Amino acid sequence: MADILMYGLLLLALAIGFALGRWHPRRKSAHYPKDYALNYYKGLSYLFNEQPDSAIDAFIGSLAVNSDTLETHLALGNMLRRRGEVTKAIKIHQNLLARPGLNVRQQHESQIELARDYIKAGLLDRAEALLLELVKLSSMYKLQALEHLIEIYQDENEWDDAIAMASQLERRAKQHDQGQGLEQMQAHFACEQALQDLEARHITKARVHLQEALRFDPSSARASILFARLEFSQGRYREALKHIHRIPAQDPEYLIEVLDTLIESYERLGESRALDDYLQKLLKEHPSNTLIIKIADRLRWSQDDYVAADFIAEQLKLNPSIRTLNRLVELHLPHSEGKAKENLELLKQLVDQVIAEKPSYCCNKCGFTGNSLHWLCPGCKSWGSIRPIRGVAGE
Numbered sequence: 546m547a548d549i550l551m552y553g554l555l556l557l558a559l560a561i562g563f564a565l566g567r568w569h570p571r572r573k574s575a576h577y578p579k580d581y582a583l584n585y586y587k588g589l590s591y592l593f594n595e596q597p598d599s600a601i602d603a604f605i606g607s608l609a610v611n612s613d614t615l616e617t618h619l620a621l622g623n624m625l626r627r628r629g630e631v632t633k634a635i636k637i638h639q640n641l642l643a644r645p646g647l648n649v650r651q652q653h654e655s656q657i658e659l660a661r662d663y664i665k666a667g668l669l670d671r672a673e674a675l676l677l678e679l680v681k682l683s684s685m686y687k688l689q690a691l692e693h694l695i696e697i698y699q700d701e702n703e704w705d706d707a708i709a710m711a712s713q714l715e716r717r718a719k720q721h722d723q724g725q726g727l728e729q730m731q732a733h734f735a736c737e738q739a740l741q742d743l744e745a746r747h748i749t750k751a752r753v754h755l756q757e758a759l760r761f762d763p764s765s766a767r768a769s770i771l772f773a774r775l776e777f778s779q780g781r782y783r784e785a786l787k788h789i790h791r792i793p794a795q796d797p798e799y800l801i802e803v804l805d806t807l808i809e810s811y812e813r814l815g816e817s818r819a820l821d822d823y824l825q826k827l828l829k830e831h832p833s834n835t836l837i838i839k840i841a842d843r844l845r846w847s848q849d850d851y852v853a854a855d856f857i858a859e860q861l862k863l864n865p866s867i868r869t870l871n872r873l874v875e876l877h878l879p880h881s882e883g884k885a886k887e888n889l890e891l892l893k894q895l896v897d898q899v900i901a902e903k904p905s906y907c908c909n910k911c912g913f914t915g916n917s918l919h920w921l922c923p924g925c926k927s928w929g930s931i932r933p934i935r936g937v938a939g940e
């Protein structure tokens with residue numbers, strides 16, 4: 546179907562080109578009509594013989610580049626890129642840029658399309674050079690060029706450059722009352738810088754970048770999570786807790802990511818009572834299955850399996866959940882025997898299977914699902930759109 550469409554468009558383009566060529570006799574050289582008609586018919590014959598490569602060469606050779614035909618060239622180039630025929634798209638857009646007859650806006654339009662071809666072809670250095678030039682020239686394609694540059698720097702893990710481009714984009718977008726989400730994106734870039742710092746064991750630099758992330762976006766739960774883990778790893782438990790305590794107001798759904806750090810920090814400070822109080826507060830305000838299981842585990846160790854099982858059974862009445870049901874079965878298993886034990890084991894096997902098949906995280910923009918938390922969605926490349934799944938099979 547796509548092939549038929551492309552051939553249809555090519556045919557149309559050639560027909561338009563032929564007509565335009567006839568309407569612009571001033572462009573003709575002494576040999577123009579002959580060459581032109583020859584290329585045109587060649588193009589048609591290639592199409593009918595299903596040789597699109599040759600048809601494109603004939604197209605480039607036959608359709609003069611001018612203000613009237615530019616859109617046809619661009620449309621064909623863009624369609625080829627969308628179809629994944631990047632080499633051909635590059636050929637068409639390079640051909641446009643090489644022509645002296647275009648005005649500045651048309652040159653810039655051809656330039657951004659060529660940069661898009663290069664991105665698709667993975668030739669990021671070439672795309673970067675074209676886009677930086679468009680930004681510098683402050684052309685009407687500056688916003689789009691900045692967006693593409695951010696994509697490139699993201700892919701290359703060049704976070705300093707990504708932040709610089711996002712800042713420019715933010716300034717420009719604010720003039721047009723746009724730019725929502727840019728602060729959040731910059732916060733993620735700063736978090737990525739912090740991760741690079743941590744990998745290189747530059748703790749102080751990592752702290753600076755995390756503070757920067759919180760300045761970009763004070764509700765960045767990711768920055769608080771990273772900060773808490775960093776301080777915990779340095780034995781600064783009070784500091785770790787300070788960052789965790791900020792998360793409920795930032796984005797409570799991500800609390801489950803730091804429950805272990807939270808519990809361990811309180812424990813190491815010898816503040817079990819304060820921990821239990823805080824867990825109960827969270828249970829009331831931001832209940833989740835992971836939290837219920839953590840509280841049940843604490844009840845198990847401080848009291849016994851039965852108290853933990855009763856707690857889970859109560860919670861199951863409020864929020865039916867496969868994961869907490871599984872923990873309830875686990876708690877009953879050691880205390881059962883004979884047929885009851887056999888049935889419980891069978892039940893556990895089934896529940897384990899259901900849990901294994903269910904993803905834990907889902908992107909609220911594209912529906913990508915997985916079992917680990919990605920801050921940049923691999924499906925749609927959105928920042929912070931992947932969240933823990935809630936409901937019977939999730940949190």
Ligand SMILES: [Zn+2]
Pocket residue numbers: 908909910911912913922923924925926927930
């Ligand atoms: Zn997504």
